[in-house]
Amino acid sequence: MKINKLLLTALAGSLFFVSCNNDDDSNAPAGAYDDGVIVLNQGGFGVGNASVSFISNAMSLQNDIFAANNPGHILGDTGQDIGFNGDLAYIVLNASNKIEVVNRYSFAHIATIEGNLLNPRYIAFKNNKAYVTNWGDAGIPTDDYVAVIDLATNAVTSSIPVVEGPERILEYNGKLYISHYGGYNTGESVTVIDIASGSKTSIATGDGPRSMVIENNVLYILSEGLQTWGMGVDTPGKLQTVNLSNSMVTSTLNFSADAHPSNLVEEDGKLYYTIGSGIYAMNLNAASLPASPIFSHTAQGVYGIYSFEVEDDQIFVGDAGDYSSNGKVFIYNPAGQKLEEFTVGVIPAGIYFND
Amino acid sequence: MKFKAFYFTLLLLLCQNLLAQTDTIARIQEVLVTDIQLHDFSNSQSVQKLNDSVISKNAASLTSLLQYNTVIYFKENGLGMVSSPSFRGTTAQQTAVIWNGININSQLNGQTDFNTLNTRDFKTITARAGGGSVIYGSSAIGGSIHLNNDLSFGNKFDNELRSDYGSYNTLGLNYKVVASGETLSSSISISHNISDNDYQFPGYNQRNDNGQYKNTSFNAAFAYKLNANNILRLYSYLFDGNRHFSRTLAMPSRSMYDDFNTRNLLEWTGYYNRFTSCLKAAYLTESYKYYENFATDNHTFGNVKTFIGKYDATYDATDKLKINAIADYTRNNGEGSDIINKKRDIFSGSVLIKHQLSQNFGYEAGIRKEITNAYESPLLFSGGAVIGIAEWYRLKLNGSRNFRIPTFNDLYWQGSGNPNLKPESSYQAELGNVFTFGNLNLTLTGYYIRLHDMLRWIPGADGLWRPENVDRAKNYGAEALLNWEKDFGESKVTVTGTYAYTTSRRDGSTSQLIYVPKHKATAAVAYSYKRFSAYYRHLFTGTVFFTSDNQSELDPYNVSGVGADYTFKILKGLSLGAQVNNLYNQEYQAVASRPMPGRNYNVYINFKF
Numbered sequence: 001m002k003i004n005k006l007l008l009t010a011l012a013g014s015l016f017f018v019s020c021n022n023d024d025d026s027n028a029p030a031g032a033y034d035d036g037v038i039v040l041n042q043g044g045f046g047v048g049n050a051s052v053s054f055i056s057n058a059m060s061l062q063n064d065i066f067a068a069n070n071p072g073h074i075l076g077d078t079g080q081d082i083g084f085n086g087d088l089a090y091i092v093l094n095a096s097n098k099i100e101v102v103n104r105y106s107f108a109h110i111a112t113i114e115g116n117l118l119n120p121r122y123i124a125f126k127n128n129k130a131y132v133t134n135w136g137d138a139g140i141p142t143d144d145y146v147a148v149i150d151l152a153t154n155a156v157t158s159s160i161p162v163v164e165g166p167e168r169i170l171e172y173n174g175k176l177y178i179s180h181y182g183g184y185n186t187g188e189s190v191t192v193i194d195i196a197s198g199s200k201t202s203i204a205t206g207d208g209p210r211s212m213v214i215e216n217n218v219l220y221i222l223s224e225g226l227q228t229w230g231m232g233v234d235t236p237g238k239l240q241t242v243n244l245s246n247s248m249v250t251s252t253l254n255f256s257a258d259a260h261p262s263n264l265v266e267e268d269g270k271l272y273y274t275i276g277s278g279i280y281a282m283n284l285n286a287a288s289l290p291a292s293p294i295f296s297h298t299a300q301g302v303y304g305i306y307s308f309e310v311e312d313d314q315i316f317v318g319d320a321g322d323y324s325s326n327g328k329v330f331i332y333n334p335a336g337q338k339l340e341e342f343t344v345g346v347i348p349a350g351i352y353f354n355d
Numbered sequence: 356m357k358f359k360a361f362y363f364t365l366l367l368l369l370c371q372n373l374l375a376q377t378d379t380i381a382r383i384q385e386v387l388v389t390d391i392q393l394h395d396f397s398n399s400q401s402v403q404k405l406n407d408s409v410i411s412k413n414a415a416s417l418t419s420l421l422q423y424n425t426v427i428y429f430k431e432n433g434l435g436m437v438s439s440p441s442f443r444g445t446t447a448q449q450t451a452v453i454w455n456g457i458n459i460n461s462q463l464n465g466q467t468d469f470n471t472l473n474t475r476d477f478k479t480i481t482a483r484a485g486g487g488s489v490i491y492g493s494s495a496i497g498g499s500i501h502l503n504n505d506l507s508f509g510n511k512f513d514n515e516l517r518s519d520y521g522s523y524n525t526l527g528l529n530y531k532v533v534a535s536g537e538t539l540s541s542s543i544s545i546s547h548n549i550s551d552n553d554y555q556f557p558g559y560n561q562r563n564d565n566g567q568y569k570n571t572s573f574n575a576a577f578a579y580k581l582n583a584n585n586i587l588r589l590y591s592y593l594f595d596g597n598r599h600f601s602r603t604l605a606m607p608s609r610s611m612y613d614d615f616n617t618r619n620l621l622e623w624t625g626y627y628n629r630f631t632s633c634l635k636a637a638y639l640t641e642s643y644k645y646y647e648n649f650a651t652d653n654h655t656f657g658n659v660k661t662f663i664g665k666y667d668a669t670y671d672a673t674d675k676l677k678i679n680a681i682a683d684y685t686r687n688n689g690e691g692s693d694i695i696n697k698k699r700d701i702f703s704g705s706v707l708i709k710h711q712l713s714q715n716f717g718y719e720a721g722i723r724k725e726i727t728n729a730y731e732s733p734l735l736f737s738g739g740a741v742i743g744i745a746e747w748y749r750l751k752l753n754g755s756r757n758f759r760i761p762t763f764n765d766l767y768w769q770g771s772g773n774p775n776l777k778p779e780s781s782y783q784a785e786l787g788n789v790f791t792f793g794n795l796n797l798t799l800t801g802y803y804i805r806l807h808d809m810l811r812w813i814p815g816a817d818g819l820w821r822p823e824n825v826d827r828a829k830n831y832g833a834e835a836l837l838n839w840e841k842d843f844g845e846s847k848v849t850v851t852g853t854y855a856y857t858t859s860r861r862d863g864s865t866s867q868l869i870y871v872p873k874h875k876a877t878a879a880v881a882y883s884y885k886r887f888s889a890y891y892r893h894l895f896t897g898t899v900f901f902t903s904d905n906q907s908e909l910d911p912y913n914v915s916g917v918g919a920d921y922t923f924k925i926l927k928g929l930s931l932g933a934q935v936n937n938l939y940n941q942e943y944q945a946v947a948s949r950p951m952p953g954r955n956y957n958v959y960i961n962f963k964f
Contacts, residue, residue: 044902046948047947049948076606077603078606095606096605096607097607137647137653139655227819322813322814324869324902325903326904346902
């Protein structure tokens with residue numbers, strides 16, 4: 001174990017130097033997977049076929065890059081999130097209760113973080129520590145927490161209990177912002193944790209807050225609303241803006257009752273989100289929600305949008321298809337013209353820009 | 356609607372007429388079979404019966420017994436875990452499991468988990484391939500599996516005690532007693548199985564953690580002769596199982612699953628000359644508890660109580676013509692943590708006919724109609740013929756329409772159940788060739804199944820999964836069954852083999868459905884000399900795909916086993932036996948990411964007294 005740690009430290013150290021060199025000459029690719037898009041494919045629950053795909057800026061696709069660079073090592077079950085910190089990528093595997101640490105440019109395996117993770121969801125970083133949201137037992141609403149990982153030792157060193165269903169996590173100015181999408185029940189808040197003092201405050205949201213964006217000292221929270229198909233209660237989605245100087249909600253935009261928005265992202269001064277197969281865009285400070293989508297993904301004849309990102313003039317849509325077959329990633333321009341289409345792994349769940 | 360009502364009235368009238376023709380000549384048979392349709396109305400289909408001598412040679416697992424001896428393919432989530440049978444490229448929900456004539460598939464998920472039944476509790480186990488919904492109702496599309504406890508009268512008092520011990524600290528105990536006289540016959544079996552089941556995953560530095568299981572089952576059958584013409588029978592089965600669900604290669608597990616199932620059947624049969632009347636009442640309960648974490652008391656659950664009332668009348672119009680009419684009322688009462696509490700009533704009526712026109716030509720036919728407010732039910736039918744072409748060659752033809760009804764989970768799952776589902780239905784046909792050359796039996800069957808309104812859970816645009824009637828599929832293939840046995844003085848050799856070729860595709864797709872092997876074959880040789888016996892058996896399962904686009908597959912596997920036993924002449928016989936499973940230590944997975952065990956051992960002692 002100690003030898004492993006030494007090796008890891010040595011490796012991490014050498015990577016640090018590599019990254020410094022890289023900073024000196026930022027145009028040179030740092031590895032095979034620099035300058036492109038990383039796609040995390042969740043895989044089927046229990047099937048153990050989570051995988052990672054890479055789409056280069058030149059639009060060439062390579063599937064299974066974790067397996068290709070780490071023969072004999074199974075990535076895991078239900079890939080949930082990838083967080084990037086320095087030269088490392090942290091792949092959170094929900095059903096495996098582990099995090100695989102790889103070099104983000106070579107995908108060479110560096111470490112596995114296991115122990116004290118239970119239903120891990122999303123990851124954020126600050127000062128040589130990682131913060132990972134965990135649902136705990138899905139059936140127990142009171143055991144949810146944020147695991148604190150010491151990145152020097154790759155071990156969970158403490159945990160911060162939070163209310164049920166912590167999902168996305170963002171770090172900004174020494175504070176963690178955690179959306180409580182809900183686990184067994186539906187959540188309705190964002191928790192703010194001051195890392196230094198450990199103090200926790202809560203921001204009331206709509207039902208099922210999931211995706212969040214921080215831009216210009218403003219937090220945007222997208223609540224998806226409660227969908228209970230045919231069961232009565234159905235609550236509308238909400239887009240709230242929060243002034244991060246005082247954590248006060250400064251505006252709330254309500255969606256119509258049957259609209260359940262998701263996938264909030266920000267790019268070049270615009271917010272993007274999706275409803276069903278529709279892709280919507282609005283200005284950061286818009287006073288109302290757009291009435292119609294900029295275009296719809298339905299033209300591809302598939303079920304909907306599972307993952308979503310926007311970078312420059314490219315809109316990325318991850319399509320899970322029938323959730324058993326290999327999924328697809330589509331790239332559109334803002335006018336809705338399909339630029340590219342790639343067949344990736346099963347259930348593309350996350351799209352990340354690796355520059 | 357009027358049409359339905361008409362049918363039902365017709366059936367009832369038919370029963371009345373039959374009742375009127377009573378006579379008083381006793382016709383009580385030597386062996387009492389409750390699933391008479393399996394014997395009388397299954398002649399034009401491929402039926403493979405495994406008797407207790409085959410059952411005793413095999414492991415306590417019903418999965419293993421059927422996997423090595425029939426064309427049925429099993430999707431087993433690792434040893435002892437959830438095990439789903441499949442005939443002819445269909446699913447476990449399209450396979451009916453019939454216990455003493457009663458369909459015992461779960462009302463919640465529509466299937467039977469074969470690791471919640473213990474083989475030694477049954478006297479005979481029969482695999483009936485092909486459609487059977489006219490007789491057995493929902494799910495008999497790919498085929499049906501029959502678990503029977505036949506009873507007989509005559510003075511008898513036999514006890515049998517068996518104990519198995521094997522790898523991974525696996526212990527099996529079974530006690531059976533058969534006691535009968537001239538008016539009362541009884542057969543009771545109690546089984547207990549327990550295992551750590553923590554086998555090493557061959558080729559990986561991991562064990563089958565959290566795979567331990569234990570279960571206890573009790574099966575009893577009684578028959579009582581009221582008088583020369585009337586018999587009362589009672590069958591009871593109870594299964595109490597506790598299983599942890601094991602980890603996969605990539606996913607640790609702390610989950611645990613409890614099953615508690617009871618089945619009770621009371622029958623009153625009257626034999627009146629050419630007329631046999633049988634009134635049945637059955638009460639079945641099924642209940643599960645699922646613990647995400649076995650260390651806590653937090654769990655989800657589901658229970659269904661089922662009452663079945665059935666009237667079954669058979670009239671032998673002539674020695675060659677048999678008519679059977681069945682009226683059935685079923686009430687399911689389900690509740691659970693995730694389903695809406697519901698009662699469901701289903702009425703059904705069916706008429707079956709069997710006619711032996713000549714020595715070389717016989718046919719059978721049937722219709723069935725269900726009436727229920729829970730879903731629209733199609734008119735089911737079946738027809739078949741057996742044609743003797745030569746002394747060594749018989750031809751079997753069968754065509755039928757079958758269905759599978761939506762389950763409680765499909766209809767009433769909180770938030771996603773779909774109350775507007777139709778049953779899945781199928782049109783299917785098969786052609787069987789039966790060759791008999793002395794001690795050699797060879798059956799070759801070709802079949803075709805057209806599935807409509809396939810009931811699947813699919814994701815909507817909002818990412819929620821709901822059941823829908825989508826897709827059609829075609830399954831076609833061929834099956835071969837071979838059986839040869841010969842006595843050489845005090846030695847006996849038996850050779851058996853099966854082979855199944857299966858194609859199963861959804862319309863508009865060129866991909867094979869997931870977990871349907873194109874090829875499956877088994878072969879076994881058994882040898883006995885005086886009181887010694889030995890066997891060697893082999894199972895080949897071809898490639899299966901585990902993603903619908905056939906981009907991910909599991910390697911084909913060859914698994915062999917060998918066993919031997921010797922019987923000492925102590926009281927009625929004391930046998931000692933040993934078995935080696937997975938003899939060549941093949942690394943294989945029947946389900947993705949769930950390795951099966953390597954070479955493993957079992958020893959047993961079986962004492963008859």
